[in-house]
Amino acid sequence: MDLSDLLFAIYPYAKSLHIMAVISWMAGLFYLPRLFVYHVEQAENVPESLPIFVMMEDKLLRIIMRPAMYVSWAAGGLMVLTPGLVDWSSLWPWSKGLSVLAMTWFHHWLLIRHREFASGVNSRTGRSYRMMNEVPTLLMVIIVVSVIFKF
Numbered sequence: 001m002d003l004s005d006l007l008f009a010i011y012p013y014a015k016s017l018h019i020m021a022v023i024s025w026m027a028g029l030f031y032l033p034r035l036f037v038y039h040v041e042q043a044e045n046v047p048e049s050l051p052i053f054v055m056m057e058d059k060l061l062r063i064i065m066r067p068a069m070y071v072s073w074a075a076g077g078l079m080v081l082t083p084g085l086v087d088w089s090s091l092w093p094w095s096k097g098l099s100v101l102a103m104t105w106f107h108h109w110l111l112i113r114h115r116e117f118a119s120g121v122n123s124r125t126g127r128s129y130r131m132m133n134e135v136p137t138l139l140m141v142i143i144v145v146s147v148i149f150k151f
């Protein structure tokens with residue numbers, strides 16, 4: 001059995017794992033900006049709640065989102081390496097790839113905002129986090145249409 005045969009054999013496992021990891025990653029990418037909205041809006045009224053927000057954000061990022069992002073990339077990467085699966089002359093691998101890079105950028109943008117909160121910096125409005133909440137939604141639409149329609 002050579003490497004291609006092995007990649008074909010594990011393809012259904014890689015895809016299942018990929019979808020489970022992506023669901024978990026997306027759950028965090030949707031929820032964390034919403035948590036930031038509450039964090040910012042409670043800062044003046046209930047300042048003693050701030051360490052609890054920082055703790056919740058930290059756990060979501062470290063225990064759910066980071067491992068889920070790594071597994072999404074690893075399982076997706078295995079499928080990219082499976083011969084014949086990705087037709088690079090089509091549009092979809094490029095629209096999906098760019099959107100996935102943007103999703104990874106968004107993850108790190110959230111991580112940096114969280115580190116600012118943890119060091120006491122709170123310079124953005126709840127409205128700006130509500131608007132940023134639309135970024136993963138838009139990227140998800142492009143990604144799902146890319147992998148399903150395969151234009």
Ligand code: HEM
Pocket residue numbers: 015018019022026072073076077079080085086100103139140143144147148
């Ligand atoms: C993190 C980097 C990612 C890589 C390298 C990657 C790569 C891939 C590849 C190569 C496939 C197989 C396509 C096929 O079977 O023909 C796939 C399937 C899929 N990906 Fe990703 N992906 C990534 C992230 C995501 C994200 C963020 C989402 C959702 C928002 C997603 C949703 C899906 C879905 C739903 C499928 C199954 C499509 C089908 O039934 O064929 N992926 N991915």
